[in-house]
Amino acid sequence: xxxxxxxxxxxxxxxxxxxxxxxxxxxxxxxxxxxxxxxxxxxxxxxxxxxxxxxxxxxxxxxxxxxxxxxxxxxxxxxxxxxxxxxxxxxxxxxxxxxxxxxxxxxxxxxxxxxxxxxxxxxxxxxxxxxxxxxxxxxxxxxxxxxxxxxxxxxxxxxxxxxxxxxxxxxxxxxxxxxxxxxxxxxxxxxxxxxxxxxxxxxxxxxxxxxxxxxxxxxxxxxxxxxxxxxxxxxxxxxxxxxxxxxxxxxxxxxxxxxxxxxxxxxxxxxxxxxxxxxxxxxxxxxxxxxxxxxxxxxxxxxxxxxxxxxxxxxxxxxxxxxxxxxxxxxxxxxxxxxxxxxxxxxxxxxxxxxxxxxxxxxxxxxxxxxxxxxxxxxxxxxxxxxxxxxxxxxxxxxxxxxxxxxxxxxxxxxxxxxxxxxxxxxxxxxxxxxxxxxxxxxxxxxxxxxxxxxxxxxxxxxxxxxxxxxxxxxxxxxxxxxxxxxxxxxxxxxxxxxxxxx
Amino acid sequence: xxxxxxxxxxxxxxxxxxxxxxxxxxxxxxxxxxxxxxxxxxxxxxxxxxxxxxxxxxxxxxxxxxxxxxxxxxxxxxxxxxxxxxxx
Numbered sequence: 001x002x003x004x005x006x007x008x009x010x011x012x013x014x015x016x017x018x019x020x021x022x023x024x025x026x027x028x029x030x031x032x033x034x035x036x037x038x039x040x041x042x043x044x045x046x047x048x049x050x051x052x053x054x055x056x057x058x059x060x061x062x063x064x065x066x067x068x069x070x071x072x073x074x075x076x077x078x079x080x081x082x083x084x085x086x087x088x089x090x091x092x093x094x095x096x097x098x099x100x101x102x103x104x105x106x107x108x109x110x111x112x113x114x115x116x117x118x119x120x121x122x123x124x125x126x127x128x129x130x131x132x133x134x135x136x137x138x139x140x141x142x143x144x145x146x147x148x149x150x151x152x153x154x155x156x157x158x159x160x161x162x163x164x165x166x167x168x169x170x171x172x173x174x175x176x177x178x179x180x181x182x183x184x185x186x187x188x189x190x191x192x193x194x195x196x197x198x199x200x201x202x203x204x205x206x207x208x209x210x211x212x213x214x215x216x217x218x219x220x221x222x223x224x225x226x227x228x229x230x231x232x233x234x235x236x237x238x239x240x241x242x243x244x245x246x247x248x249x250x251x252x253x254x255x256x257x258x259x260x261x262x263x264x265x266x267x268x269x270x271x272x273x274x275x276x277x278x279x280x281x282x283x284x285x286x287x288x289x290x291x292x293x294x295x296x297x298x299x300x301x302x303x304x305x306x307x308x309x310x311x312x313x314x315x316x317x318x319x320x321x322x323x324x325x326x327x328x329x330x331x332x333x334x335x336x337x338x339x340x341x342x343x344x345x346x347x348x349x350x351x352x353x354x355x356x357x358x359x360x361x362x363x364x365x366x367x368x369x370x371x372x373x374x375x376x377x378x379x380x381x382x383x384x385x386x387x388x389x390x391x392x393x394x395x396x397x398x399x400x401x402x403x404x405x406x407x408x409x410x411x412x413x414x415x416x417x418x419x420x421x422x423x424x425x426x427x428x429x430x431x432x433x434x435x436x437x438x439x440x441x442x443x444x445x446x447x448x449x450x451x452x453x454x455x456x457x458x459x460x461x462x463x464x465x466x467x468x469x470x471x472x473x474x475x476x477x478x479x480x481x482x483x484x485x486x487x488x489x490x491x492x493x494x495x496x497x498x499x500x501x502x503x
Numbered sequence: 504x505x506x507x508x509x510x511x512x513x514x515x516x517x518x519x520x521x522x523x524x525x526x527x528x529x530x531x532x533x534x535x536x537x538x539x540x541x542x543x544x545x546x547x548x549x550x551x552x553x554x555x556x557x558x559x560x561x562x563x564x565x566x567x568x569x570x571x572x573x574x575x576x577x578x579x580x581x582x583x584x585x586x587x588x589x590x591x
Contacts, residue, residue: 075591083583090579093572099565101540377517377527382508465528465537468564 077493084442084489085482088449092478095457096471104458108287118278128177129186136183136238142421143231151410152424153227154417159234160224161414163260165403168267172396175275176268178261184241185250185261191242194249198256204299206244208306210259215310216352219317220345222503262303269294269389270396270451289389289455290462298381301388302360307395309359311402312488313352319494326351327500344501362483363391366476373476374469386463387477390455394481397448398488401441405433441492449485453478532557 075083098104117124135158143155150156170177179185214237217223223230245253254261268274272285288294295301316322329347330340338346367384376383413428456477460470509527511517517527519534523542528534538546539554546554 075587079586079590082586086579086583090576093576093579096572097569099569375529377509377511377529379508379510464533465540466533467561468568469533471568 077490080493081486081489084446085486087446088453088482088485089478091450092453092457092474095453096474098457099467099471101461101467104461107284108290108458110284110287112282114273114280114282116279117275121278125180128180129183129189132181132183133186136234138421140231140234140238143227143234146227146422147424147426148227149426150225150227151413151428151430152417152426153230154421154424155227155230155234156224157410157414157417159230161407161410165407167264168396168399169403169407171264171267172270172392172399173272175271175273175280176264178264178268179254182254182261184238184245184258185254187242188245188250188253191246193246194252196247198248198252202256203297204256204262204303206257207259207262208299208302210257211263211303211306211310212352212356214259215314216349219314219348219352219499220502263307266294266304266307266392267396267399270392286393286451286455289392289451290459291389292386292462295385295388297385301363301384304388304391304395305360305363306356308391308398308484309356311395311398312359312484312491313355315398315402315488315491317348317351317499318496319491320497321494323497323500330501341501348499348502359484362480363388363477366480369476370473374464374473376464376469376473378463383463383473386459387456390452390459390477393451393455394448394484397444397446397451400448401444401488401492404440404444405437408433408437438492442489445485445488445492449481452481456481532560536561 139155139158143153146153146155167178167181217233221229221233223233241253241258244257247253248257255265256262269288269291270286272282274281274283274288295304317326326344326347329351330344333343333347364380364384367380367387370383370387371378371380409431411431413424413430416428417424456474457470460473461467464470464473511527515529518529518531520527521534521537521541523538523545526537528537535550535553535557538550539558
């Protein structure tokens with residue numbers, strides 16, 4: 001059982017060692033009393049209560065939303081939002097009933113060993129990297145020379161349906177395959193690299209900046225509609241990545257500075273399948289979110305919040321309310337200088353940055369409050385680091401909610417583009433997802449948050465020796481999570497629109 | 504010896520530090536719980552007694568907390584039941 005030793009708590013191993021060590025010990029009793037049977041009964045009870053509770057609420061919302069026009073809810077919007085928020089609050093209350101440390105640890109250490117992959121790792125990497133390089137080359141070439149129609153362009157379909165939508169889904173629902181596919185890593189492995197050591201103080205800040213920049217480019221430039229512009233963007237990204245990886249060495253670069261690799265590594269922490277000690281291992285989804293070595297720097301927290309914020313932001317600006325807000329702000333900013341387009345770009349950027357700062361500050365303040373309320377000596381920073389991985393489950397839920405529709409509707413077009421990349425049909429088939437997909441999105445958002453609530457609960461138990469303190473320490477984070485949920489559910493309930501002023 | 508990732512506020516004086524890892528704690532109860540959970544093998548008989556008694560107290564307090572949580576859940580449930588009955 002690959003238990004992850006944490007500096008703060010005894011692990012399963014030390015506890016087992018303890019039970020074996022002393023008949024003289026009276027501590028023995030309470031450890032042994034946690035038999036597997038008791039664990040199983042507790043597990044079944046809590047899982048069924050949680051699924052029953054959330055199942056009904058999500059289904060209720062799903063039904064009300066499935067009536068076609070997106071803006072007519074059967075219940076008032078405030079009630080729908082309150083129900084979503086209450087679901088999170090109620091599940092936090094339910095989670096606080098689980099006070100058995102051994103049971104929590106058992107769930108998080110549970111694993112099924114799979115086949116050994118180490119012997120295959122080198123050939124898999126070679127094949128994966130070659131495939132990645134071929135696809136990258138084709139994407140750049142076809143974007144510049146191929147049809148300039150978004151739904152027929154190999155470049156756009158591979159970038160947005162595969163890399164933006166499909167691969168992250170595969171990563172958090174299955175396992176992280178990006179290290180085996182990463183074409184830039186394949187290219188750099190053929191070059192002499194590592195001329196400088198990566199400055200430790202930079203940590204993951206370049207990846208945070210890179211992710212925010214990529215999203216900003218996606219919003220401001222027509223990369224998702226004009227293949228040749230996307231090709232240029234990919235070329236720029238490739239140049240920066242290859243230069244960085246050659247300069248600092250591929251390991252340091254892809255571990256710290258490359259936004260895509262860091263994104264997939266973080267999403268991979270939610271996944272049930274892991275590669276550990278040369279073996280594929282199946283764990284319960286999200287059970288690694290209590291790891292203390294996942295988030296080790298403020299930049300890691302910033303990256304996780306950026307994942308949540310970029311999905312919230314790109315959701316918001318594509319709604320009618322978002323479009324109206326932008327238009328209002330752009331007309332407000334009319335002081336007689338600057339073209340409308342320039343001012344619009346400024347407004348989009350301002351919204352993007354200020355919203356991100358608000359999301360980040362809210363989370364950080366929760367850490368400060370958590371320390372203050374519990375009177376613990378553990379620093380607010382360390383509390384924030386430990387609770388941050390649970391937000392990854394939220395980010396995964398948002399991503400699934402936002403991109404399932406896109407992935408499904410464009411999958412036939414992607415198939416066509418892959419089968420005949422040089423001459424795809426001019427008018428490919430696009431599916432329109434059925435109405436209940438909206439309900440499904442709400443369910444994804446809620447499931448992501450529930451997983452996060454559970455991960456936060458388990459983390460608190462690892463972090464604090466007193467269980468009362470552990471429960472109280474979660475309150476500020478739960479409030480922040482309720483806030484994120486309500487905002488996300490609100491965005492999902494708004495009618496869609498094309499963002500104004502953008503090319 | 505200071506424990507990584509902890510700071511003691513200036514006007515606060517810790518109730519004690521863990522003898523084994525140096526982690527400071529604001530109350531004796533938390534220190535005793537920490538010792539029992541993190542260093543179970545190192546404890547002497549007195550410390551074990553203290554741990555078991557603090558743990559029993561904690562169990563009582565948790566029971567109260569659970570009752571409060573149950574109350575909150577019931578309120579939440581019926582509150583929403585009423586809301587849905589009136590509004591929808």
